[in-house]
Amino acid sequence: MGGDTVQAEPADDEAAQRRREQRGWYFYDWACSVYSTSVLTVFLGPYLTAVAKSAADADGFVHPLGIPVRAGAFFAYAVSASVIISILVMPLAGAAADLTGRKKPLLAVSAYLGAAATAGMFFLDGDRYLLGGFLLVVANASLAVSMVLYNSYLPQIAPPEERDAVSSRGWAFGYASGALVLVANLVLYSGHDSFGVSESTAVRICLASAGVWWGAFTLVPLRRLRDRRTAPQGGAATVPGWRQLASTVRDMRRRPLTLSFLLAYLVYNDGIQTVISQASVYGSEELGLDQSTLIVAVLLVQVLAVAGALGMGRLARTYGAKNTILGSLIAWTVTIGAGYFLPAGAPVWFFVLAAGIGLVLGGTQALSRSLFSHLVPAGKEAEYYSAYEMSDRGMSWLGPLVFGLAYQLTGSYRDAIVSLVVFFMIGFVLLARVPVRRAVRDAGNPVPTRI
Template identity: 50%
Template sequence: MASTAPPAALDDSPAARRREQRGWYFYDWANSAFYTTIISVFLGPYLIPVAKTAACAKDFPELASETCMSQFDALVLRHPGLGYVDVLGVDIRPAAFFGLTLTVAVFLQIVFLPIVGALADHTGRKRELLGGFAYVGALATMGLYFVEGDRYMLGGLLFVVANLAYGSSVVVYDSFLPQISTPEERDGVSSRGWAIGYLGGGLLLLLNLGLFLQHDSLGLSEGMAVRISMMSAGLWWAIFTIVPLLRLRNRPVATHETTTLRSVGGSFRQLGRTLAELRRYPLTLLFLVAYLVYNDGVQTVIGNSAAFASEALKLDKTVQITAILMVQFVAFFGALLLGWLARRFGTKRTVLASLVLWTGIVVVAMFVGEGQALQFYLMAFAIAIVLGGTQALSRSLFSQVIPKGREAEYFSLLQISDKGSAFIGSLTVTIALQLTNSYRIAIVSMIIFFVVGFVLLALTNLPKAIRAAGNEVPSRI
């Protein structure tokens, strides 16, 4: 191990911080394109037919591809032993392929994100790691352009790589927050970053949906329009990542190893110490559990909103797509609004109030009339108001209750608590559907997550948690 003398202190003047903050915001703008264009809208509906094409070519070669695709479900009913694709020697139904890919991607994040966080804190090379993960993810996303025909495995592999890189980059990105802002600035900086992310992701999605809906008039096939849209998300991610890489600065660490192998080994040791030391911060752990619970409710409501619109309300795709776009742009203002409320009334009170609103939203979902698009739009509008603010202010609160020098490691725990708990809400919805066959009741079942999360957060003594982590308590928390 080689010790290095600490370099001269960085300029931490308000002007220097603002310069970094403005650069930091742009990474939210850059990476949100991956989540909105790839995960939320295009990849799943595109990848499943690609897998079906492969199954058709393998099991029904006597049929034309178009004929097999149009009759696929009926063919599988008549031939239950056919209609599978091979995934590393295991037969998987095409309809389940994207879900399997998503599960593998989430599992790998749970395994690797803590290592990424430890490496970032241990070496202090956060800017380089942010750029490396961002460009691996962007290139993998651009590679989705080449997923066509029966290349379902290529699509699955590229998505797993891109999603792992996306999660890793977000851990490093979030860990800059307490370094580029004072405790008093934290809520505003986090809220602006989240808001700008919604705006960037929404703008590219608007352009891509315009391309998709007008593909015939532009002389493009539907598949080509989707491929161009997916490639554009990678290009957007790559281009706008340049801004934070130019503005953000690494902070010095006391010592670090001289080789990559030793750095990784040191990072594992540091991660072990951090997990063991978490017992010294019980209130930080309580906040993490509270966030795990209520954020699982948030993610489950969002993840099932399209199915709720189609199954419970019988609304068409046009309504669903326009609602998604509206949420993106309204959430920009919602995140800024909740940031302003936090400065006026306190961050914890604002998050608690947002959880009350989330509870009200899922209760109202029980009474939205079938075919009532306006009522669905109003519900989506209410979700958009609290969506970004709940998450942005939670990120800000968490940054206050973690010790200095361990930011990336603790933010990796925040990320994996998000990813790892996602199955709980999904399981709750699945059980509710199995017992009642009602998407309305399934959505209302999310009340328990918001109520329990509210209680746990209310019980968290945040000033005490902040002081225990060795941080300054802001005037309003």
């Protein structure tokens, strides 16, 4: 009996430490999701579009770097431009993290650079659309780098059987945080006269406060997460620099099923991220909805996304993560297709659309992250997640480009939004073709009972 107790203590201590790390890990979702929600989804799109329009010429064009761009498409193009920067820096961070095992210092630098850029949006006024575009690029790229490092902790802090639940809780924390801050944003924006500030100043305070929140709560994961180094499979040294992305893709070619899943994910999540970043522009510019209505709609998305993330996590226990994601992609296709027909000036139908998005949003993202963690070989977590992160948290590139081009060519946001349906349809077909159990074995990982 005494011997059994002595042997159990290290296991109990290890489990307690794992739970402590998981709770700290959740808090980075709590910290940075406010940027994704308040900045990318609600305020920055319509506000930066208005700033660009104030700087536009008589034909409605601005000319960044001498290139004629419709003012209404500037935000979408800026999001796409941020991905180009991210592609250069994400693999560098992933390579450095895997090579040194020191993820926390890199996480701290990227998180606080992004938080500072977001706080700097307070100075975005008048016709400073170029400043807005620059800060957006810095904040988005910093978020992408930090998420590479954050996501790469998941296989290290959660055994295979816990990852769906842990990932879902992380997303739920993030959506709960976004909802809480949005309530404060709604109070400030709706009652800006009572607070003695203009509407524009209220928006800039909301933007900047997201940066302050991001920086403050990043302290929690930085205190609780541990750095650890796992030797990459095969003993290969990590290639320094942005060439790591090409090296990672070459490595994935030896695991074609992992690459197949990543391709499917990049396609359908590009659609998801574009919906997140462009929905407020669609609501304000095409449907004529005011900012308060948009805030309430996004708040509805946040609340329902918490329930959706946790509920789809439970569905995955019964039906497997892959089948649950496939079901969510059908729901996405129907919901976005219906968005084309929304009548202008009818907030109730926009709320119905928001509810549909909220119910599938968190679960699709959480289960995709946990499913991918099973397909990553040990020791290459940050390296592989640098490729994964190319279409996460507002970092999609093709979707905003398609959205921006559709608007540039047609002048219709309805045509732009319906063009995104193809991302969900193609993603469904690609994911359905991936035999995930064999993909997990090919990556050298244990296969969960249900996946």
